[in-house]
Amino acid sequence: MHNLTPSAIELVDFYDDGEQARHFQFRLLDGAVSASADPALTEPTLTKQDTGWQKVQIGQFFMLNVPGVGEAPFTFTQMPDEQGHFRALVRQMGAVTTALFGLQPGQILGARGPYGIGWPMNEISGKRILVVGGGCGLAPLVGVVDHLVEQQNYTQLTVVYGARSQQAKMLNPERERWQQFIPVFNMIENGDLNGDENEYHGRPIDIMPTVLDSFGELPDVVLLAGPQVMMFGMADYLVASGVYDHAIYLSIERRMHCGLGTCGHCYLKHQYICTDGPTFRWDVLQPYLPEDH
Amino acid sequence: MQQYLVESLKALQDHLSRARQFYQVVEAAPGDAHWQHIIPPAYPPLSAQKPQSSAKSFFFAEQEPLYVFDGQFFRETLPSPEPFVLFGVQSCDLTAIHYQDLFFEQDVYYQARRRQALLVGIDCVHPCAQGFCYLVNAGPGVRDETADLILHPLEDNQWLLVVVTAQGKEAIQGVALTPASAQEMNQRWEQLSHCEQEFDDHSYITEGVERLNRGEVSDALWQRIGVQCLACSGCTTLCPTCSCYGTQSQPFVSGDGEPVAKAVEVSGTLIKEDSGAAPNTEQPATQQVRFWDSCLYEGFQREASFNNPSAQAGERVKRFWYHKFSDDFLPEFGRYGCVGCGRCEQVCPGVIGVHSVMKRIVDDA
Ligand SMILES: Cc1cc2nc3c(=O)[nH]c(=O)nc-3n(C[C@H](O)[C@H](O)[C@H](O)COP(=O)(O)OP(=O)(O)OC[C@H]3O[C@@H](n4cnc5c(N)ncnc54)[C@H](O)[C@@H]3O)c2cc1C
Ligand code: SF4
Ligand code: SF4
Ligand code: FES
Numbered sequence: 001m002h003n004l005t006p007s008a009i010e011l012v013d014f015y016d017d018g019e020q021a022r023h024f025q026f027r028l029l030d031g032a033v034s035a036s037a038d039p040a041l042t043e044p045t046l047t048k049q050d051t052g053w054q055k056v057q058i059g060q061f062f063m064l065n066v067p068g069v070g071e072a073p074f075t076f077t078q079m080p081d082e083q084g085h086f087r088a089l090v091r092q093m094g095a096v097t098t099a100l101f102g103l104q105p106g107q108i109l110g111a112r113g114p115y116g117i118g119w120p121m122n123e124i125s126g127k128r129i130l131v132v133g134g135g136c137g138l139a140p141l142v143g144v145v146d147h148l149v150e151q152q153n154y155t156q157l158t159v160v161y162g163a164r165s166q167q168a169k170m171l172n173p174e175r176e177r178w179q180q181f182i183p184v185f186n187m188i189e190n191g192d193l194n195g196d197e198n199e200y201h202g203r204p205i206d207i208m209p210t211v212l213d214s215f216g217e218l219p220d221v222v223l224l225a226g227p228q229v230m231m232f233g234m235a236d237y238l239v240a241s242g243v244y245d246h247a248i249y250l251s252i253e254r255r256m257h258c259g260l261g262t263c264g265h266c267y268l269k270h271q272y273i274c275t276d277g278p279t280f281r282w283d284v285l286q287p288y289l290p291e292d293h
Numbered sequence: 294m295q296q297y298l299v300e301s302l303k304a305l306q307d308h309l310s311r312a313r314q315f316y317q318v319v320e321a322a323p324g325d326a327h328w329q330h331i332i333p334p335a336y337p338p339l340s341a342q343k344p345q346s347s348a349k350s351f352f353f354a355e356q357e358p359l360y361v362f363d364g365q366f367f368r369e370t371l372p373s374p375e376p377f378v379l380f381g382v383q384s385c386d387l388t389a390i391h392y393q394d395l396f397f398e399q400d401v402y403y404q405a406r407r408r409q410a411l412l413v414g415i416d417c418v419h420p421c422a423q424g425f426c427y428l429v430n431a432g433p434g435v436r437d438e439t440a441d442l443i444l445h446p447l448e449d450n451q452w453l454l455v456v457v458t459a460q461g462k463e464a465i466q467g468v469a470l471t472p473a474s475a476q477e478m479n480q481r482w483e484q485l486s487h488c489e490q491e492f493d494d495h496s497y498i499t500e501g502v503e504r505l506n507r508g509e510v511s512d513a514l515w516q517r518i519g520v521q522c523l524a525c526s527g528c529t530t531l532c533p534t535c536s537c538y539g540t541q542s543q544p545f546v547s548g549d550g551e552p553v554a555k556a557v558e559v560s561g562t563l564i565k566e567d568s569g570a571a572p573n574t575e576q577p578a579t580q581q582v583r584f585w586d587s588c589l590y591e592g593f594q595r596e597a598s599f600n601n602p603s604a605q606a607g608e609r610v611k612r613f614w615y616h617k618f619s620d621d622f623l624p625e626f627g628r629y630g631c632v633g634c635g636r637c638e639q640v641c642p643g644v645i646g647v648h649s650v651m652k653r654i655v656d657d658a
Contacts, residue, residue, distance in 0.1 A: 002399040005360040005369040067362040068579040070542045093597035110367050255596045257540045264537030270621040
């Protein structure tokens with residue numbers, strides 16, 4: 001049975017990471033309560049849930065609950081470890097995220113999940129891999145790149161990141177860490193560059209000829225996440241360049257309320273992004289899109 | 294399946310209501326029928342009238358709390374209704390329940406209510422206004438897999454009772470019933486097939502659905518239809534298969550109507566010693582609720598960034614009818630999402646109910 005009741009988590013710490021964005025660390029508290037509560041709020045019965053928190057796949061997401069404000073979906077940038085610590089990068093957008101930005105460490109929040117289908121790690125590992133993330137869209141890719149870099153489990157791995165401006169760049173510590181091991185291209189759309197040799201003017205697509213050249217042959221697998229226009233444009237470009245459409249994976253975003261395929265909000269044709277995605281293979285996704293995507 | 298002749302409906306009603314809350318459709322005025330809680334023995338006449346609202350809300354509540362947060366813990370608030378019987382549910386609405394049973398198979402709130410219900414179906418012997426159940430395999434006779442017991446009206450205020458499920462069989466144990474004769478059983482099929490003949494010609498629905506599935510309905514037509522949608526949510530509210538919901542956090546109000554201002558003290562051992570987390574007694578308790586939503590609302594898919602994949606009214610109306618009639622859903626549900634009750638046509642102040650839409654699809658070709 002689906003469980004819509006969150007587990008209690010604690011906000012452990014956070015740091016600012018880009019414009020109006022923060023990287024949060026949370027910790028699952030032991031003993032989430034799931035027994036039926038009567039309205040009088042009597043002593044809860046403690047049932048330790050097997051929520052699957054220890055088996056989170058890279059690319060899955062969770063629903064964060066800010067009590068009194070609401071719930072919203074976020075990607076794990078770090079999967080829960082044995083002590084239940086995990087991370088998420090959050091951009092301040094509306095009610096839930098604004099309330100979250102007003103909280104201090106020690107605050108108790110809720111989280112339920114993990115939900116969705118993660119990245120196909122078996123298809124990716126050991127291959128020549130291109131990763132392209134736009135803006136906040138790099139968040140669902142952090143886990144993959146971290147994992148591959150740590151395990152050195154790739155033939156080639158290149159990351160292309162696009163940001164609107166110097167100030168809008170997110171996940172700086174992550175990219176700085178990666179570039180000690182792999183090529184990272186940072187694309188800045190507007191304004192000044194910071195003088196780093198791996199920073200360029202333009203959008204991710206503008207650097208693609210260079211990036212594809214660097215692969216010699218074409219990449220075996222491409223992972224895309226970010227604004228839909230960017231992902232779809234990039235996917236079309238890559239296919240036109242000879243990359244197989246079944247070698248391209250994307251992470252799709254939709255408004256979500258349940259994460260379980262029942263609230264209906266995240267529909268795309270007869271699919272629900274929360275359960276059939278959020279990661280999709282491009283050849284599978286395309287028929288679900290309007291013709292003028 | 295055992296079939297009986299029921300000479301006194303009241304004896305059956307009395308028996309079923311002994312261990313259950315009893316609900317039946319009450320006809321307040323012609324055209325105004327609704328489900329009502331009945332205190333035995335004040336049973337109204339068993340109405341053949343399709344109620345304005347289906348039985349959907351008995352299982353999928355219009356609004357319900359999901360859990361309460363007391364400052365320290367999230368507690369699931371499962372409904373725990375007493376056993377109840379819905380006495381006299383039409384076939385279209387039973388088919389819809391069957392459809393939602395599948396859709397909400399894993400939903401604890403839905404299933405907590407559903408488990409408590411005994412469903413007594415009633416065959417329709419005349420078509421209802423705007424109904425076309427026969428076209429979508431949802432009536433007018435009650436489908437076996439959708440009810441525990443089925444009632445069929447015979448002459449002289451007598452009823453044929455078909456026992457479908459083990460639960461139905463158990464529920465009537467102890468009621469004095471005569472086994473039905475072959476003639477009475479045959480009469481059921483005769484009356485049902487006669488009823489099917491009485492329906493108007495709805496071939497435009499068949500044709501409209503075919504066109505929809507061949508992708509022959511232009512976006513321009515959907516947009517013309519869409520701009521006439523007032524987004525009143527009348528159709529999605531009354532449609533017995535519509536299931537979309539939204540969620541929201543609200544202050545938790547205790548049984549006596551007082552907001553719970555302070556989190557209750559809960560034993561500290563529930564949280565790991567080292568967590569340092571104490572209940573926040575400043576924060577009022579809150580609850581998460583869910584409520585019926587509508588895919589026809591402009592903001593249904595609007596994201597925090599204001600990106601909206603279904604910003605156009607035409608896209609939303611197209612979605613609604615795609616969800617009801619696309620072959621894409623057949624592998625999962627084995628049937629269309631529409632059960633042919635016609636309520637969307639009856640309620641729509643614009644002209645985008647099922648009959649109007651299908652006629653326009655056909656005329657536009
Ligand atoms: C699978 C997935 C993963 C995501 N991962 C991240 C991430 O790692 N970091 C990040 O900053 N953002 C992420 N987002 C986007 C994030 O969920 C929205 O920015 C967030 O919901 C905004 O909530 P809000 O309450 O501040 O905005 P409001 O506009 O006040 O939203 C109100 C409610 O609407 C719903 N909602 C609104 N917009 C969205 C949306 N885009 N997606 C889903 N639900 C929405 C939520 O239920 C939310 O509580 C992700 C979205 C999805 C679908
Ligand atoms: S649609 Fe069919 S089953 Fe439903 S009330 Fe009308 S005639 Fe009866
Ligand atoms: S779409 Fe209309 S006719 Fe079909 S089940 Fe829903 S309300 Fe009834
Ligand atoms: S978030 Fe509810 S169906 Fe996907």
